[in-house]
Amino acid sequence: MTGTSPVGRRAVRTDRAPAPAGAYSQGVAAGPYLFTSGFGPQDPDTGAVADTVEEQTAQVLRNVGAVLEAEGLGPGDVVKVTAHLQHLRRDFAAYDAVYRSFFTAPHPVRTTVGSDLMDILVEIDVVAVRPGPPELA
Numbered sequence: 001m002t003g004t005s006p007v008g009r010r011a012v013r014t015d016r017a018p019a020p021a022g023a024y025s026q027g028v029a030a031g032p033y034l035f036t037s038g039f040g041p042q043d044p045d046t047g048a049v050a051d052t053v054e055e056q057t058a059q060v061l062r063n064v065g066a067v068l069e070a071e072g073l074g075p076g077d078v079v080k081v082t083a084h085l086q087h088l089r090r091d092f093a094a095y096d097a098v099y100r101s102f103f104t105a106p107h108p109v110r111t112t113v114g115s116d117l118m119d120i121l122v123e124i125d126v127v128a129v130r131p132g133p134p135e136l137a
């Protein structure tokens with residue numbers, strides 16, 4: 001099954017981010033939300049992976065940004081970030097410095113955990129929401 005579903009869910013695809021390596025979508029749009037897959041640091045054109053956590057974080061955020069842009073969204077529309085670091089204690093400060101250059105205040109909520117990432121240093125997925133009318137309090 002591909003495309004849309006009765007509940008308003010559809011796959012999002014762009015050539016500007018790495019193609020899925022398995023049975024998953026780069027992103028799924030559902031109502032006002034866009035959910036991305038967890039992206040690693042592969043360059044979508046070459047498949048190359050940089051050596052440092054700073055370079056890998058920057059590429060991951062470019063990959064995430066490409067899926068956001070495919071839906072007319074940007075970093076300011078992101079409300080939730082989940083990040084996985086291979087070496088949480090060692091790399092957190094360097095990862096966070098690059099992250100801060102991508103997301104500005106008000107920052108999305110974020111969970112950052114240490115994970116076994118199979119030969120990469122960082123993986124990130126996000127949830128974004130499409131702008132709409134302000135909610136009444």
